[in-house]
Amino acid sequence: MAVTLAELARRFQGKVRGDSGIAVERVATLDAAGPRDIAYVSDRKYAALLSGTAAGAVILTEADARQYNGTALIVDDPHLCFARVATLLHPPRAFNPGVHVTAVVDPTASVAKTAWIGPHAVIGHRAVIGDDVFIGAGCVVGDGATIGARTRLMARVTIDDHCVIGENCLFHSGAVIGSDGFGYARDGERWHKIPQLGRVVIGHNVEVGANTTIDRGAMGDTVIGDGVKLDNLIQIAHNVRVGENTAIAACAGIAGSTVIGKRCTVGGQAGISGHLIIADDVHITAASLVTNSIAEAGHYSASLKAEPAEKWRRNAARLHHLDEMARRLAKIEQKLK
Known part of the structure; x- marks a missing residue:
């Protein structure tokens, strides 16, 4: 145009x-x-x-x-x-509604007349596909899952059982929504799997990058708020909550039950430990490791920049002596007092 x-x-x-x-x-x-x-x-x-x-x-x-x-x-x-x-x-490519001859749609599923179900896609028992939804080639929409109006699933996206997807969302190829969370209980030397009984609930106007994974909740739900933007290759664990209009860059990992506020940004390769609370308007720089809750808005970093290898090895060697140096410094301060 x-x-x-x-x-x-x-x-x-x-x-x-x-x-x-x-x-x-x-x-x-x-x-x-x-x-x-x-x-x-x-x-x-x-x-x-x-x-x-x-x-x-x-x-x-x-x-x-x-x-x-x-x-x-x-x-x-x-x-x-x-x-x-x-x-x-450059608007999204237009499509004609219908169901491709190779798609498998359960007879109990509800598919809007204006939706498109692509080649080799699978739509499960009692799934709901809204108006003007695009389901790409090889996608799987599980039993009881709901896809809101005008949402697009590119090729090979999986929306697992009972997950809820809002309107006007975009999921890039390979995204997996609603896989089991990483939940196990110790049984002596072995691990006993804990059934993951919750869902993933995603709001409106959310974009999820290629090969990003969002785990279902263990009992409650994993929740992604309206307007959230997720880059490629992100891992969001069970029962995480991400607030509205937060953006997370590639290869970040969010551990279970952490709550991230509204309008936050998380840089690429950042890691956020589990069971933390991150306030609204927090900006975490790339490759940072967050191990404690953050209560106030602002910019936070926890990474070391790259240096020449020889200099880095010297500094790394000194790190091993920090405790000893701290004790010696404390003795000197005590003598000076």
């Missing part, structure tokens, strides 16, 4: 400097854009590329627009505006 800059300015509270009648069809990077494309700059380190771009228009702040002679869509937040323009120009 093609949209004029005037229409984009009206939709996204911007203003056009230059030809407002220019129509753009796609979004693109500054160096790859052509006359029917729109690009953006939100970080000034890319401003040097402005002089060489062939984009039909560029989304800029008022200050950055002074460095550019071409047509500009001027807004307060170019990154956010770009996201909205990209969504408008």
Whole structure:
């Protein structure tokens, strides 16, 4: 589709400097854009590329627009505006409703007439598939599971028995929702499995990345709030609760029964121990290990940056002597007193 800059300015509270009648069809990077494309700059380190771009228009702040002679869509937040323009120009692929001939749909399941059930998908006993839902190839929707309107499951997504998925969600390939939590009781030298009897309940407008796993609750439910964004390869354990509009980056792991507040961010490869409470508006940097609850909003880190290996080995050797050094320092302080 093609949209004029005037229409984009009206939709996204911007203003056009230059030809407002220019129509753009796609979004693109500054160096790859052509006359029917729109690009953006939100970080000034890319401003040097402005002089060489062939984009039909560029989304800029008022200050950055002074460095550019071409047509500009001027807004307060170019990154956010770009996201909205990209969504408008590149909507999800349309589909025709129906059930593929190779799909297996239990006769007790309720499937909306506007939904699509893809090749080799399986829809279980008394499952409910809402309006305009897209179920991709090879997906499994378990017994009694519910999928809300306009939610999309890409290929090979598993929604296990009795899980509840809200509206307007997106699940990328390989996501597994509702597998058993890691629950065992010691039986001498062996382990006895504890049945995992809860569900996963996911709100509206949630996105779940490829190969991310969310375990069902042991007795209560694992709950993912509205607007949560989960990257690829995340593990969320049983009975975890993630608050609204929290975003978690790739390879993070959240242990069982931890509660994460609203509007939090968790960096890639971070680990959060079990049975903790993380307050609203907490931001945890990448590769941090969180072993205690966090009661106040703010930014938290618990990782060491990479150093030359020789320096790291010296520092690591010193770590083994910290207790001894602390005792010696305490004796010296006592003598000085």
